[in-house]
Amino acid sequence: xxxxxxxxxxxxxxxxxxxxxxxxxxxxxxxxxxxxxxxxxxxxxxxxx
Amino acid sequence: xxxxxxxxxxxxxxxxxxxxxxxxxxxxxxxxxxxxxxxxxxxxxxxxxxxxxxxxxxxxxxxxxxxxxxxxxxxxxxxxxxxxxxxxxxxxxxxxxxxxxxxxxxxxxxxxxxxxxxxxxxxxxxxxxxxxxxxxxxxxxxxxxxxxxxxxxxxxxxxxxxxxxxxxxxxxxxxxxxxxxxxxxxxxxxxxxxxxxxxxxxxxxxxxxxxxxxxxxxxxxxxxxxxxxxxxxxxxxxxxxxxxxxxxxxxxxxxxxxxxxxxxxxxxxxxxxxxxxxxxxxxxxxxxxxxxxxxxxxxxxxxxxxxxxxxxxxxxxxxxxxxxxxxxxxxxxxxxxxxxxxxxxxxxxxxxxxxxxxxxxxxxxxxxxxxxxxxxxxxxxxxxxxxxxxxxxxxxxxxxxxxxxxxxxxxxxxxxxxxxxxxxxxxxxxxxxxxxxxxxxxxxxxxxxxxxxxxxxxxxxxxxxxxxxxxxxxxxxxxxxxxxxxxxxxxxxxxxxxxxxxxxxxxxxxxxxxxxxxxxxxxxxxxxxxxxxxxxxxxxxxxxxxxxxxxxxxxxxxxxxxxxxxxxxxxxxxxxxxxxxxxxxxxxxxxxxxxxxxxxxxxxxxxxxxxxxxxxxxxxxxxxxxxxxxxxxxxxxxxxxxxxxxxxxxxxxxxxxxxxxxxxxxxxxxxxxxxxxxxxxxxxxxxxxxxxxxxxxxxxxxxxxxxxxxxxxxxxxxxxxxxxxxxxxxxxxxxxxxxxxxxxxxxxxxxxxxxxxxxxxxxxxxxx
Numbered sequence: 006x007x008x009x010x011x012x013x014x015x016x017x018x019x020x021x022x023x024x025x026x027x028x029x030x031x032x033x034x035x036x037x038x039x040x041x042x043x044x045x046x047x048x049x050x051x052x053x054x
Numbered sequence: 055x056x057x058x059x060x061x062x063x064x065x066x067x068x069x070x071x072x073x074x075x076x077x078x079x080x081x082x083x084x085x086x087x088x089x090x091x092x093x094x095x096x097x098x099x100x101x102x103x104x105x106x107x108x109x110x111x112x113x114x115x116x117x118x119x120x121x122x123x124x125x126x127x128x129x130x131x132x133x134x135x136x137x138x139x140x141x142x143x144x145x146x147x148x149x150x151x152x153x154x155x156x157x158x159x160x161x162x163x164x165x166x167x168x169x170x171x172x173x174x175x176x177x178x179x180x181x182x183x184x185x186x187x188x189x190x191x192x193x194x195x196x197x198x199x200x201x202x203x204x205x206x207x208x209x210x211x212x213x214x215x216x217x218x219x220x221x222x223x224x225x226x227x228x229x230x231x232x233x234x235x236x237x238x239x240x241x242x243x244x245x246x247x248x249x250x251x252x253x254x255x256x257x258x259x260x261x262x263x264x265x266x267x268x269x270x271x272x273x274x275x276x277x278x279x280x281x282x283x284x285x286x287x288x289x290x291x292x293x294x295x296x297x298x299x300x301x302x303x304x305x306x307x308x309x310x311x312x313x314x315x316x317x318x319x320x321x322x323x324x325x326x327x328x329x330x331x332x333x334x335x336x337x338x339x340x341x342x343x344x345x346x347x348x349x350x351x352x353x354x355x356x357x358x359x360x361x362x363x364x365x366x367x368x369x370x371x372x373x374x375x376x377x378x379x380x381x382x383x384x385x386x387x388x389x390x391x392x393x394x395x396x397x398x399x400x401x402x403x404x405x406x407x408x409x410x411x412x413x414x415x416x417x418x419x420x421x422x423x424x425x426x427x428x429x430x431x432x433x434x435x436x437x438x439x440x441x442x443x444x445x446x447x448x449x450x451x452x453x454x455x456x457x458x459x460x461x462x463x464x465x466x467x468x469x470x471x472x473x474x475x476x477x478x479x480x481x482x483x484x485x486x487x488x489x490x491x492x493x494x495x496x497x498x499x500x501x502x503x504x505x506x507x508x509x510x511x512x513x514x515x516x517x518x519x520x521x522x523x524x525x526x527x528x529x530x531x532x533x534x535x536x537x538x539x540x541x542x543x544x545x546x547x548x549x550x551x552x553x554x555x556x557x558x559x560x561x562x563x564x565x566x567x568x569x570x571x572x573x574x575x576x577x578x579x580x581x582x583x584x585x586x587x588x589x590x591x592x593x594x595x596x597x598x599x600x601x602x603x604x605x606x607x608x609x610x611x612x613x614x615x616x617x618x619x620x621x622x623x624x625x626x627x628x629x630x631x632x633x634x635x636x637x638x639x640x641x642x643x644x645x646x647x648x649x650x651x652x653x654x655x656x657x658x659x660x661x662x663x664x665x666x667x668x669x670x671x672x673x674x675x676x677x678x679x680x681x682x683x684x685x686x687x688x689x690x691x692x693x694x695x696x697x698x699x700x701x702x703x704x705x706x707x708x709x710x711x712x713x714x715x716x717x718x719x720x721x722x723x724x725x726x727x728x729x730x731x732x733x734x735x736x737x738x739x740x741x742x743x744x745x746x747x748x749x750x751x752x753x754x755x756x757x758x759x760x761x762x763x764x765x766x767x768x769x770x771x772x773x774x775x776x777x778x779x780x781x782x783x784x785x786x787x788x789x790x791x792x793x794x795x796x797x798x799x800x801x802x803x804x805x806x807x808x809x810x811x812x813x814x815x816x817x818x819x820x821x822x
Contacts (some may be wrong), residue, residue: 009190013197017170024166029157041108044085 060307061124064140071120072102077113077138078286079131082106087136094134098122110282112141140308150278157274160209161267167205168260171198175257179754188250195247195254202256203240209263210236212270228408228453231415231444236262239445242438258445260757265764266453273457276464276474277701283473295327296320309361312374319371322524325363330372332357349586349630367551407456407732419443422747431749438748446746446756447739449643454764455731458771463724466775470716471707473688479703482687483717484725485668488614490685492673493627493634497641498603499709500674500693502531502586505600513597516557517590520545520564521551524553528588529564529602552589562592572596595690605637612711613641617716622667627657628677630681672714682783689714720774727774731767738763 030036066074079091088106091113095104100121108111115127124140131138174194213236217229231264236259237511243254263305297305298317299512309327312318317333319324326339338350341363350366355360359372427433464474474480491497504514518536521529542562545555552565563570588599606612617623624645627634631648638646647658659681662669671678671685674694682688682701690702706713742759743750 009193017201020166020170024162026161028159031155031162033528036158038107038109041106042087044088044108047085048089 058306059125060311061087061128061140063308063311065124067119071118072116073119073124074114074116074544075127076141077115077128077131078141079111079113080107080139082108082136090134091131091136095127095130098127098130101127113138133802141285144183146280147278150274150281154271154274154278157212157267159272159532160212161264161271161336163205163268164209164260164264167201167209168264170201170258171257172258174198175757178254182252188325191252192247192250195243195256198254198256199244199247202260203244206236206240206259206263209260209267211264213266226409226412226774231408231412232266232453234416234446235259235447238441246438253753255442255445255753255756258633258753258760261757261760262445265761269457272461276457276461279464279468314374316374318372318374319364320372322365322369324365324366326359326361326370326372328361328372328374330359330374332359333371333373335368335370336712337370338366340364340366367481372397377622413645415444415447418447418743418747424751425747435749439747442749442751442756443746446742446751446759455735455767455771456728458768459727459731459774462771462774463720463727466720467704467713467717470709470720471713472704472717472720473707474704476703479687480721480724481728482668482703483670483689483721486670486718487619488622488624488662488667489670489672489714489718490624490662490713491643492671492675492678492681493625494603494629495674496672496678496691496695497609497637497711498605499623500691502528503604504532504535505602505604509597509599510595513590513592513595514599516562516592517564517588517597517599520553520555520557520562520590523547523555524564528586528601529553531587532564532599557592560593562590564588564590567598570596572598603633605640606709606711608710608712610641612715613643614627615715619718620720621670624662624815626650626658626681628652628655628675651655651679652677656684659684670718689717724774727771731770734767734770735763738766 035042061075064075068074082091083087088108090209091106092104095101095115099116102116102118104113106114113131117127128138128140150269172195178186178191210233213229213232216227217233220227220230239255239259239262243256243259246254294306295309296319297307297312298319299305304319312328318327318330322337332353332355334355336352336354339359340350341360353370359370416454419440422443423436426436426439431439460478460480463480467474472750503509504518507709514535515537518532518534519538519540520542521533522536522541524530524533524547541800542555542557545553548565548569552563552569554561554563554565556562558686565588567587567589570591572589572591586601588601590597590599613623622645623641623643625634625638625643625647627642627646627648628650629648634648636648638644647654650658655678659669659671663686668686670683671688672690673682673688674691678694679701682690688702689704689706692707694702694705704717706717738759742751745755
């Protein structure tokens with residue numbers, strides 16, 4: 006059972022990373038325009054004709 | 055005359071000459087639009103950044119003030135092909151958006167903590183039947199406490215704050231039992247962990263918070279979506295006024311930027327932007343938006359005019375007055391305040407459930423504790439069992455039951471062209487048994503149309519093309535019929551009389567009967583009751599063109615379908631009786647009253663209320679606003695006056711009346727689903743509570759029961775989406791609707807005693 010000593014903190018750390026990632030995305034406005042994001046990838050104007 | 059556009063009200067200026075503005079953009083529909091708008095604007099010199107929010111249909115533009123102006127940007131967008139309207143975000147909207155972000159953060163924290171605690175809990179549950187030692191179990195419990203306590207302290211804030219607010223005003227809401235339950239569950243778990251007990255309930259407390267936050271967030275998201283949409287629409291409709299400055303220059307500026315004392319120029323056909331007194335000019339003004347009265351009122355210098363009326367044939371200079379006492383709008387607002395006060399007394403279904411729920415649950419928990427003590431159990435066991443009762447009955451399912459249905463039903467309504475102003479509107483619309491309609495703009499289309507039954511098509515086309523050169527509102531209705539949308543060259547408008555032009559060497563005239571050389575008798579002959587007339591003469595031929603309010607295209611079918619569903623229908627109009635009667639007859643509505651003032655409309659609704667009826671008011675005018683607020687539920691077309699829109703529970707889009715029927719169908723279905731959901735929650739409690747009272751609740755049972763009931767309730771709510779499609783909107787073509795419509799009305803809505811009180815007003819003059 007000694008394996009828990011590092012497995013449990015590791016699991017918590019991973020979860021916490023996800024939470025911080027979500028908070029960052031929320032703060033930087035990535036959830037402000039959900040429909041627009043889906044459409045913005047469609048035009049391929051970054052490729053030279 | 056030189057004219058400048060003043061948009062400074064909408065522009066935020068930052069340091070170093072940079073400016074920022076938000077625009078609501080009309081007609082954005084695809085990925086190409088985003089690119090066209092953003093690229094088109096950033097190409098302009100001086101524009102720093104342009105970013106379109108597709109979800110909100112709003113465009114944020116930053117530019118350097120010395121190189122380009124706000125008006126140039128709007129003009130540039132117009133050239134690209136989009137109508138943009140400056141948009142001033144309301145404070146309510148900003149508050150909501152902050153609140154939504156906060157709830158989302160709480161939701162994320164609760165979700166993260168619930169998942170991690172569940173990971174530990176499942177280990178403990180499976181460990182208890184295998185080989186987990188007591189030391190490892192305690193470690194896991196302590197770890198759960200470490201995660202759960204700070205997470206609950208953060209994520210529980212929306213509930214704790216709301217419960218505190220309610221308690222301070224000595225009231226009970228749903229958040230009080232939630233707060234009590236969560237706090238007790240956490241405290242008990244902490245105590246059990248410290249005393250090396252087998253069971254801890256950290257997971258239940260967090261899961262409870264997670265599901266509840268889901269419900270809260272959905273509820274808010276629905277209301278935000280409506281407000282967003284309504285905000286954009288308001289800016290599309292925002293009116294501009296022409297302010298006449300001291301040096302004689304004209305400035306075009308948003309109506310909201312007008313101040314008392316300003317002088318404004320109102321051209322023929324324009325809306326009067328503010329309450330005021332006429333300084334110069336004379337005209338006939340159409341006040342149908344406010345009073346429902348379709349006949350124009352003649353105004354001279356010194357006359358008082360009200361915001362929202364349409365100026366007829368002459369240009370007016372109006373001095374804006376402060377909203378003083380005695381104006382029509384004030385009268386309407388005073389009535390509104392009273393009506394809103396009365397309305398806030400209706401209790402929402404969820405609150406009714408909460409009021410019943412809290413005392414029952416808390417009594418049950420107390421009885422459990424006392425019962426076990428009497429039965430000779432230890433104090434510790436009695437308290438633990440009582441708390442288990444509180445945890446398991448925590449209103450997870452109840453708190454989700456109603457918001458989930460509301461969200462699904464609101465989405466369903468949104469797709470059929472109805473947008474909700476308030477979340478509990480669905481319940482109230484479902485409860486109604488009587489529908490009261492306004493006439494002008496509600497049963498009829500907001501714009502008048504030409505009745506071309508007896509008119510030579512050639513003459514109609516010529517008159518319609520000539521009408522393009524006129525500013526008169528009646529001419530505007532006629533000009534919509536013009537196939538060739540090019541005005542005749544050399545057409546001259548004679549203010550207050552009409553337009554004339556020379557077509558193929560022969561003079562044509564459009565306007566008043568006298569202007570066209572017709573006698574008053576000729577004009578009277580063509581007029582039948584509710585129509586307004588415009589005369590046209592070309593060469594030797596002349597005609598009188600009736601222009602009337604036409605019914606919404608599906609009004610007859612919708613009215614039949616509504617009465618088939620057992621609803622009593624009624625028309626209350628501010629218009630003349632002779633204009634209301636034909637409409638009521640065509641729609642087969644037996645109960646109608648005409649020439650009512652706003653106060654009388656309220657009186658009729660109060661009377662219906664006192665007969666125990668629940669009234670759904672459908673109306674659009676300023677004069678309907680108090681009645682809309684007084685009614686049990688209310689609905690307005692999107693073309694309604696601003697004040698009426700603000701009062702309506704829901705708005706419907708488009709030229710058809712079908713959304714009104716749809717609103718009733720979806721609302722009734724949603725209400726039955728809400729009731730089912732509450733019943734499910736009750737059944738769940740009926741099963742879970744005896745187990746809890748018996749002291750048999752393990753954390754595993756609590757977790758399964760709680761999430762199980764929440765998921766069941768959510769799935770049931772989703773049925774609102776499936777079921778709504780099955781029921782057809784239109785009645786079958788068998789034509790039996792009319793029979794039911796008349797047969798269903800066994801008793802007149804108004805008792806004979808009440809009728810004379812209003813009958814006296816049939817011929818009375820309206821608000822002057």
